[in-house]
Amino acid sequence: MKVGVVVFPGSNCDHDLYHVLKEGLHLDTIFLWHKEHDLQGCDAVFLPGGFSYGDYLRCGAIARFSPIMKEVEQFAKKGGPVLGICNGFQILTESHLLPGVLLRNNSLQFVCKNTSIRVESNQTPFTKKISPSHILSMPVAHGDGNYFIEEEGLKRLEGEGQVVFRYVDSSGKPSEAANPNGSVKNIAGICNAAKNVVGLMPHPERTSEGLLGTVEGKIIFESLLG
Amino acid sequence: MSGPFLREFLGNPNGGFVKAKVTVKLKSAVLDPQGKAVCHAAHSLGILEVEDVRVGKVFEIQLTGQDAESAQKKLKDLADKLLANTVMENFEVEILK
DSSP states (O other): OEEEEEEOTTBOSHHHHHHIIIIISOOEEEEEETTOSOOTTOSEEEEOOBOGGGGOSSTTTTGGGSHHHHHHHHHHHTTOOEEEETHHHHHHHHTTSSSSEEEOOTTSSOEEEEEEEEEOOOOSTTTTTSOTTOEEEEEEEESSOEEEOOHHHHHHHHHTTOEEEEEEOTTSOOOSTTOSSOOGGGEEEEEOTTSOEEEESSOGGGGSBGGGTBOTTHHHHHGGGO | OOHHHHHHHHOOTTOOEEEEEEEEEEOTTSOOHHHHHHHHHHHHTTOTTOOOOOOOEEEEEEEESSOHHHHHHHHHHHIIIIIOOTTTEEEEEEEOO
16 A cells, blocks of 8 residues: 655654654555645545644645645545544645634643544544544644534534544543533544545544554554555 | 736836735634633723624735726635635625725
8 A cells, every 4th residue: 555645844743644654554655745746646645734834824724725735635536545634634624625624722722732532433444443432542732723613514524423533531521621622522533424534633643653652543544454 | 036026126017906905704603712812811901891802814915907896806716715714704805996
């Protein structure tokens, strides 16, 4: 399997992601510069965290118009697996590949801490090896992670099983205290209707190596391997 | 020298320009924590009459050409695609000159 990590000016989790995919999972991994017009035969595409274009205008708003995003959009529409992490998630919502939007955290603070997220769906290429209700521990690091969608859209997400991850407390409940940013219904990650495009705010690439204390995030990448 | 600087240097070949203002505001259904913080700060300043604040953005834009109607159309398109995220924001286009 060949996988690509898109690099925008201002991406800063691209090398972490590359390292996990290449050294941790031994996949044929390449970087895809944002100005490229070709996914070079990748079987899956990753949009990393960071501050693409300095978060100017809105997080992800400018990255959406990068040449490579046209290719990513076509790839996603054909059913290709795409995972957006943190800023990658923001870019996917700005590109309308995922519904809703990520607003400023309700605390107005940049939040950098460990969270527990409950897996709500194993119907995506990035969660199919995880049993639903399983809880994973991984950090968030963002200023704009407050997921919002209007009421009708939220009903659709919940009804169609498009909520993939939810922030929960130690007892597995999506409590207000467990919600780091004010996201509606404690949503930490979602997928599109076809379930091949997934976005989440927490960072699985930061919990995929024993040296970093936990490998709980690695299963998200391993799920892709069928 | 590029873009607007070059145009200023060479003069505008079409003659004239249109100045416009695009205002982007959060939709009323969207909570605005920034506005809340500003409201609290106003109270700390002793201006207790401030009851509610919503924070938005203003874009001052200059376009070449003289046709206000076509400028309005172009800016609507720009606001819809780039300046606003219509999932959470509304926008208004105002032609000034």
